Amino acid sequence: MVNNDLLVLHRYAGKLLLQKEVPFAVIPQNDFTKIPSIKRNLLYNQCQRCGNQKSSLFGVIPCASCSKTHLYCRNCVAMGRVMECESLYYYAGIAPDWTSYESPLTWNGELTPYQKEASHQLVQAIQESWKEFLIWAVCGAGKTEMLFQGIELGLKLGKRICIATPRADVVRELKPRIQQAFQDVPIQALYGGSEEKEGSSQIIIATTHQLLRFYKSFDIMIIDEIDAFPYHKDATLPFAVNRAKKTNSTTIYLTATPRKEHRLQIALKQLAHTYVPVRYHGKPLPVPQLKMSFSLKKELKWYNVPKAFLQWLRNRDNDKRQLLIFVPSILLAENIVSSLKKDSTIPFQVIDSVHSEDEQRMDKIEKFRRREIDLLVTTTILERGVTFPSVDVVVLDAGHSVFDEAALIQIAGRAGRSADDPTGEVIFLHDGKTDAMVKAIHSIKLMNKKGGFK
Amino acid sequence: MNCLWCDEEIMLEVSWTSLVNPTKPKQICESCEKGLVELKGSRCERCSRVSSSTICEDCQWWENYHHGKDVIDFNYSVFSYNHFIQEIIAKWKYRGDYELGFVFREAFADHFHEKFGNMTDVVAVPIPLSKDRLEERCFNQATMLASFLPVPTVEVLSRVHGEKQSKKKRRERISSKNPFILSQKLNKAVLLVDDIYTTGTTLRHAASVLKEAGCPKVYTYTLIRG
Ligand SMILES: [Zn+2]
Ligand SMILES: [Zn+2]
Ligand SMILES: [Zn+2]
Ligand SMILES: [Zn+2]
Numbered sequence: 001m002v003n004n005d006l007l008v009l010h011r012y013a014g015k016l017l018l019q020k021e022v023p024f025a026v027i028p029q030n031d032f033t034k035i036p037s038i039k040r041n042l043l044y045n046q047c048q049r050c051g052n053q054k055s056s057l058f059g060v061i062p063c064a065s066c067s068k069t070h071l072y073c074r075n076c077v078a079m080g081r082v083m084e085c086e087s088l089y090y091y092a093g094i095a096p097d098w099t100s101y102e103s104p105l106t107w108n109g110e111l112t113p114y115q116k117e118a119s120h121q122l123v124q125a126i127q128e129s130w131k132e133f134l135i136w137a138v139c140g141a142g143k144t145e146m147l148f149q150g151i152e153l154g155l156k157l158g159k160r161i162c163i164a165t166p167r168a169d170v171v172r173e174l175k176p177r178i179q180q181a182f183q184d185v186p187i188q189a190l191y192g193g194s195e196e197k198e199g200s201s202q203i204i205i206a207t208t209h210q211l212l213r214f215y216k217s218f219d220i221m222i223i224d225e226i227d228a229f230p231y232h233k234d235a236t237l238p239f240a241v242n243r244a245k246k247t248n249s250t251t252i253y254l255t256a257t258p259r260k261e262h263r264l265q266i267a268l269k270q271l272a273h274t275y276v277p278v279r280y281h282g283k284p285l286p287v288p289q290l291k292m293s294f295s296l297k298k299e300l301k302w303y304n305v306p307k308a309f310l311q312w313l314r315n316r317d318n319d320k321r322q323l324l325i326f327v328p329s330i331l332l333a334e335n336i337v338s339s340l341k342k343d344s345t346i347p348f349q350v351i352d353s354v355h356s357e358d359e360q361r362m363d364k365i366e367k368f369r370r371r372e373i374d375l376l377v378t379t380t381i382l383e384r385g386v387t388f389p390s391v392d393v394v395v396l397d398a399g400h401s402v403f404d405e406a407a408l409i410q411i412a413g414r415a416g417r418s419a420d421d422p423t424g425e426v427i428f429l430h431d432g433k434t435d436a437m438v439k440a441i442h443s444i445k446l447m448n449k450k451g452g453f454k
Numbered sequence: 455m456n457c458l459w460c461d462e463e464i465m466l467e468v469s470w471t472s473l474v475n476p477t478k479p480k481q482i483c484e485s486c487e488k489g490l491v492e493l494k495g496s497r498c499e500r501c502s503r504v505s506s507s508t509i510c511e512d513c514q515w516w517e518n519y520h521h522g523k524d525v526i527d528f529n530y531s532v533f534s535y536n537h538f539i540q541e542i543i544a545k546w547k548y549r550g551d552y553e554l555g556f557v558f559r560e561a562f563a564d565h566f567h568e569k570f571g572n573m574t575d576v577v578a579v580p581i582p583l584s585k586d587r588l589e590e591r592c593f594n595q596a597t598m599l600a601s602f603l604p605v606p607t608v609e610v611l612s613r614v615h616g617e618k619q620s621k622k623k624r625r626e627r628i629s630s631k632n633p634f635i636l637s638q639k640l641n642k643a644v645l646l647v648d649d650i651y652t653t654g655t656t657l658r659h660a661a662s663v664l665k666e667a668g669c670p671k672v673y674t675y676t677l678i679r680g
Contacts, residue, residue: 056456059553062594074551081550083592 009096011200014160014217016049016243019086031093038071038084049082049238050212059117075236076212078192090215098202100158107148107181109369113278115146121274122150126157126220126250134253134262134273138447139413140387142280143254144174147222148181150252155185155202159219162206164241166228168192168384169365174205174224175330203406208237214244221245226253226262227406256384256413257406257443277451283422284453285444286415288408288437290398296431300397303335305343309394312427319347319375321424322368323375324391326411328400331356333377336396340375348374355379384410389418398428398437408440457483458557459542482557489538492561493531493679500524501654502531502679516654525661527671529651531679532558532565539678541647549596555598558677562602566675573643577608578675581648581660582634584613599677600647610638611660632659636667643671652680 007009007079008026020291024034039046044053052058052075053089062069063085070084082088111119118135125133137143147163154161163178165171168191175189188196190206199206200212208229221241223229224257229237245251279285293308300306327333333353350373354364361381368376369388376382380402393402393415403411408428415424428437455464457480464483482490498510500517505529509517517524523649533539546554570576580596588594600607646660652676661672 054461056461061549061550061552061593064588064594065592072550072552074553077545077549077551 006096007200010098011092011190011198013091013093013096014215015199016092016215017089017213018080018082019089021080022089027091027093031091032089033089033092034089037082037086037088038073040071045071045209047075048088049073049079050074050076056083079209079212079344098158098160099155101155103152104182104185105148106183107145109145111145112142112278112280112282114278114393115280118274119146119149120275122146125200125252125272126150126153126159128249130250132251132253133269134255134258134266134271135276136258136266136273137253137276137277138285139256139384139410140281140285140417140449141256141276143224143276144177145280147158147252147254147274150220151178151182151203154220155182160217161203161217161220161222161334162211162214162244163203163222163224164208164211164244165205165224166208166237167225167381167385167387168194168207169362169381170224171207172362173385173387178203178205197333208240211240211244211365212236214240216243216246218245218249220250220252220429222252223252224254225256227257227259228384229256248368257409275450276448279416279422281419281422283416284448284451286424286426287444288395288412288426288428288441290404290433290437290441291352291429291432292431293429294431296397296429300332300336303332303339304345305336305339306396306429308342308429309396309427310345311393312429313346316425318392318421319392321421322371322373322388322391323348323438324368324388324393324414325375325377325380326383326393326395326403327377328397328402330357330379332396337377340377346375351354351375351377352380353377356381368383372435380407380411383407383412384413386414387416387417390421390424391415391417392425392427394427394429396429397431399430399432399434403436405436405439407441408436409443412440412444426438455479455481457481457486458554459483459486465544468677469629481559488558489536490561491534491536491539493534499528499632500526501529501651501667502676504534504679512654516658520658520662521591525658525665525672526646526654528564529654529657529674529676529679531567532561533678533679535650535678542676547591547649550591552593552598558599559602560651562599562677563604566599566603570645570673570675576645576673577606577640578603578647579608579610579640579660580610580665581646582611582613596648599649603645603675605645608638608640609635610636610640611663612637630639632663634660634663636663639667640664640669642669643673644669646672646674648674648676650678650680 037048045058052073057075058071059074061072068086073082084436090279171189171191179187185203186201187203188201190199190210266273291308294304333355337351337353340346352364352373354361383453415426416422457464459482462483493545495504498505498513500509500513503510545551578600580600583594603622611634644664657674664672
């Protein structure tokens with residue numbers, strides 16, 4: 001096969017395409033198989049690209065192109081509109097070969113004994129083509145490094161690999177780290193608005209939404225932060241993940257806080273797994289401290305800096321650390337920042353907030369990492385996937401319903417991430433203990449116990 | 455009913471008045487609706503922009519350009535331009551989420567009554583898309599807006615060639631050739647309908663074609679004053 005043809009194939013094989021995306025000029029039409037874009041059922045309709053079945057997420061359009069009034073999918077419209085009058089296409093010609101690399105791993109760091117054990121099992125899972133394998137690793141265990149040898153084996157075997165994660169921030173953070181470890185292997189990062197859009201490389205790092213474009217494409221599917229997927233809320237994601245995998249494939253789940261269904265499967269021995277109970281630097285997870293304040297709700301209502309917080313701030317263990325404050329809403333994040341700035345007793349120079357609708361969020365996260373921001377107030381967007389070397393963490397109004405057990409464990413896991421400062425204070429400020437707080441603390445203590453700490 | 459923007463379910467408050475006098479089902483939830491900001495306060499009488507002078511500088515320039523008589527009698531817009539409405543418009547128009555247009559149905563009809571309600575014998579003329587663009591998007595947002603009004607819609611304009619207006623500089627846009635042709639003369643007042651009034655050039659091109667063909671009055675009714 002001519003090299004150029006191979007490039008075209010890598011780009012289109014394993015994709016699910018809208019009619020207008022099909023390269024009829026380059027690839028013979030016979031090589032594509034048409035499928036209906038929206039299936040009408042008796043009780044519900046289903047978009048065949050994203051799996052949407054919710055009636056409010058289907059629209060009816062008087063279509064000027066086909067002159068009929070028909071359905072379109074509103075759920076995945078951001079990735080190009082799926083219209084009932086047009087088919088979806090996938091490539092069904094000769095499958096392209098992917099490169100079998102001889103020694104693709106250019107990373108020569110060292111794994112801790114715990115990491116080594118997990119890595120070893122992962123290699124086995126890939127070697128023996130297990131269907132599923134879950135790595136349960138505490139926050140800060142260094143799970144990216146644990147993946148390297150598994151990915152290396154996959155590349156040696158000429159397999160196509162996808163690392164999927166719920167957040168674009170995490171895709172952006174992972175890309176350079178994976179690329180550094182596999183310097184000669186083409187890797188593309190796909191997320192909404194990413195520069196790379198082709199999705200033609202052997203390793204793909206993508207948000208789960210981007211997987212809507214793939215069809216039976218990957219031999220190895222690594223799903224990071226599996227617990228962060230609102231599986232019960234959004235059926236799109238499991239639908240997309242399943243379709244993007246080849247029929248015979250290995251799926252690897254990574255999580256620090258497995259949800260109930262996975263814990264149950266593990267308990268019933270239905271899901272092969274490994275557990276990494278210790279952080280890479282060998283120190284225990286910081287255990288959150290509960291701080292009760294009756295006046296908390298009232299103070300936050302007027303966006304006043306809570307007294308209990310100031311009291312803690314005056315007496316914290318290490319005042320060199322940056323401070324990360326989690327709050328339940330965007331409104332509170334923005335307003336509490338103005339109050340913090342006005343308070344002359346606060347010993348921080350640069351104070352800022354960040355949230356999902358903040359256009360400068362990437363920039364601010366980077367600045368915080370470079371210590372150009374001292375105190376950052378954030379919504380749950382920084383709950384997982386991001387690492388800062390030396391921070392204390394405060395949750396304002398930890399009793400709020402957005403902070404469930406998994407979220408609180410993840411938030412606590414932001415502290416003590418580096419070997420230079422492996423501890424950090426975690427404060428849950430509340431006006432009444434919740435189940436989530438109690439369970440989170442219990443789980444963290446349990447994980448420490450399993451890691452051999454008392 | 456779910457909110458067309460955030461898909462949260464919209465809870466209807468049931469009270470005696472709502473039982474006796476049921477309101478139309480809402481298309482957008484209360485918290486999303488807060489993001490839509492209606493134009494208020496003193497505006498330019500010609501183009502609807504928020505302005506302290508009766509006729510703003512831009513409109514004076516236009517009047518001068520058209521030798522003392524602007525081709526549009528006046529423009530009226532409902533919403534001011536902000537990030538939120540920009541996002542809705544982008545998804546509606548460019549992504550092609552047709553249903554999102556219904557977010558504006560009520561406000562667009564209500565403001566029509568307020569501003570144009572006393573006009574009799576007026577027809578709505580939507581600003582057309584080029585053939586290619588219509589083929590690609592499968593609907594014209596201006597036609598959809600016009601359909602919300604209690605007056606007949608006549609699609610008498612078409613585009614000669616579909617150039618991308620937004621890519622050009624203002625000067626170039628103004629001096630560029632009129633892209634519209636008229637298929638039928640209209641001897642009654644016309645309400646030109648479009649989603650957004652930005653510089654007013656496109657609307658004036660359309661208006662001048664109508665006026666040259668003898669149309670007595672041309673008003674423009676736009677959703678947003680950009
Ligand atoms: Zn869909
Ligand atoms: Zn159609
Ligand atoms: Zn809403
Ligand atoms: Zn004006």
